[in-house]
Amino acid sequence: MTFARIAGTGSYLPDNIVTNKDLEKTVDTTDAWIRERTGIEQRHIAVDGQTxxxxxxPAARKAIAAAGIDTSEIDLIIFATSTPDKIFPSSACILQARLGIQGCPAFDIQAVCSGFVYALSVADKFIKTGSSKKALVIGAEVFSRIIDWSDRGTCVLFGDGAGAVVLEASEETGILSTHIHADGQYEELLHVPCGIADGFDRVKAGEAFVEMKGNEVFKVAVNTLGKIVDETLSANQMEKSDIDWLVPHQANLRIISATARKLNMAMDQVVVTVNKHGNTSAASIPLALDVAVRDERIQRNDVVLLEAFGGGFTWGSALLRY
Known part of the structure; x- marks a missing residue:
């Protein structure tokens, strides 16, 4: 049996750091309020012109180097983002050109905060069916560009960044299962209320920003993530105690803690980066995974659960043996 196994990870954060104290100067909030409700202390924000x-x-190049392969060996690129450089071509194609890769399929996936798990699920199927041998999967965002920095309910939450993994076909156990879902009836609880169909008038008027009903999103997210934990364990005939590490989407420390309780996991088995990164949407899971791999918390053969919830609503999980 062929598995899709993570061969290398990489990440990148903009140098520009915005702390809660910085936000106190521009919006009606406090460092204590943000920490108490979200667990966030700071976030990295792309500078003007940084896409x-x-x-x-750089995240992709680090993942390729960690995998010990040549860039020319990549035969599939899947790029998860809600903030692409252009309407078209895809960010995947732009990245493909920068990496000097030609000919392989390259495309974007848009599932907001669940985007990386969606992309990982698709890449897993390409590899298991023999259509790919070495896939580059990226989650990257400049979410700060779609944030209203006068809205204290959203501007304190989000940051920018990128994470990447190289998946390779292997006889060794890798991704055990992926599970992805969506329910569009919740669209207006978390969305950007305008887009290309509206032309650019609303964008120019400053309406192309994230709108979120936080309390409602929180309730659905906690309940839904609990269910996908059960679904994932059942599909693999595993017990909660079989999971070594939880690498969740980094949206809110309270949501992360609720998922850990569902798994009966101590927080020292949970990779938490939300305090330093904020919510980087599709980038958050590969960023957190790379941090834990590089500081050697996550070791080869550890069983790792990735899970995410995002606008759409979308949600998903991936269970893997690293």
Missing amino acids: TVDLAE
């Missing part, structure tokens, strides 16, 4: 692909490229 999603600008962040993705």
